[in-house]
Amino acid sequence: MALPSLDTLIGYPDGETRGTGTVLHRELLPDGRAAVLLDATPFHPLDPTWPDQGPDLGVLVTGAGAGAEAGPIAVLDCRIAASDGAELHLGEKLPVRLGTEGWAFVVAHLVDADAPIAEGDTVTAEVDEEHRRALSLGHTSCHLASLALNRALAGFWSKEVAPDALGSPDFDQTAIASSRIRPHGSVDEYRLGKSLRKRGFDSARLAAELDAVAAAVNGTLAEWVTGDAAVRIRRDDRSLSTRRFWECELPDGLASIACGGTHATHLGELGTLTVTLELDDDGAAMRMITMQSA
Ligand SMILES: [Zn+2]
Numbered sequence: 001m002a003l004p005s006l007d008t009l010i011g012y013p014d015g016e017t018r019g020t021g022t023v024l025h026r027e028l029l030p031d032g033r034a035a036v037l038l039d040a041t042p043f044h045p046l047d048p049t050w051p052d053q054g055p056d057l058g059v060l061v062t063g064a065g066a067g068a069e070a071g072p073i074a075v076l077d078c079r080i081a082a083s084d085g086a087e088l089h090l091g092e093k094l095p096v097r098l099g100t101e102g103w104a105f106v107v108a109h110l111v112d113a114d115a116p117i118a119e120g121d122t123v124t125a126e127v128d129e130e131h132r133r134a135l136s137l138g139h140t141s142c143h144l145a146s147l148a149l150n151r152a153l154a155g156f157w158s159k160e161v162a163p164d165a166l167g168s169p170d171f172d173q174t175a176i177a178s179s180r181i182r183p184h185g186s187v188d189e190y191r192l193g194k195s196l197r198k199r200g201f202d203s204a205r206l207a208a209e210l211d212a213v214a215a216a217v218n219g220t221l222a223e224w225v226t227g228d229a230a231v232r233i234r235r236d237d238r239s240l241s242t243r244r245f246w247e248c249e250l251p252d253g254l255a256s257i258a259c260g261g262t263h264a265t266h267l268g269e270l271g272t273l274t275v276t277l278e279l280d281d282d283g284a285a286m287r288m289i290t291m292q293s294a
Helices: 129-152 171-175 194-198 203-208 210-227
Strands: 018-028 033-038 058-062 072-075 077-083 104-112 122-127 176-182 185-191 231-234 245-250 253-258 272-279 285-293
Touching: 033 077, 072 104, 122 129, 129 171, 129 176, 129 185, 129 210, 129 245, 129 253, 129 272, 129 285, 171 176, 171 185, 203 210, 210 272
Parallel strands: none
Antiparallel strands: 018 033, 018 122, 033 104, 058 072, 058 122, 077 104, 176 185, 185 285, 231 245, 245 253, 272 285
16 A cells, blocks of 8 residues: 555644554565554654654554454554655654655554554554653653753853743753653753853853752752643644644743653652762763652
């Protein structure tokens, strides 16, 4: 069957973990797996362009066909792919920006090549709820920690930089090297080298005051979690490439951040939320480890 010309419709931004879809396309891959595309899915895929939150785990359950073996098919991996109508691009890098006109952006569910699933099948997609929940808590924690870090470092700048969603100088966006969401937390890596210092950041002061900065971040986080503000994902429609925003009414104002992930619905769900800050030996990089526990 031809590749779909429309984006996959996605349910995970609203917290969906279960949904019914039709198999639009099935394609064998060189690595011995098969990519399955549905018209709609609750599965959160890895975004190769900004791979912060990893793929959901779970199964696709096909209906009992005539003589066919029905049963759960494990989803081995799940990632965003792009189609120009002729070819499915499933690489480490998307060939074009998400949302580029003339392309369809789809969730590719990777399954065993001999999994009994065919184009035209109706399937129920079931996400592992415990794993999803842990990643959602981790992702919300990550956003809060970056905002709290920006606030704690607001006085460390001697030049103007772009503000974050709450108006603090955006250290996170300016210095970020990588961000990885983990179950119940995240690990963010920041560059503190020459180019950040040139932009007016006092890296030496951060090294000298690292413990005080961590304490300030943790104080802010405790206050925000106690406030138990609601978290929502704002979006105009269910298409995969439609921009989505994480929104939370914090005491400092409404935070709105572009985000493709999944989240808690209230900050109180995060329980105890703390960060640890670590500098590497030459002081050119900092790691922020964020963890929540109920
Ligand atoms: Zn995010």
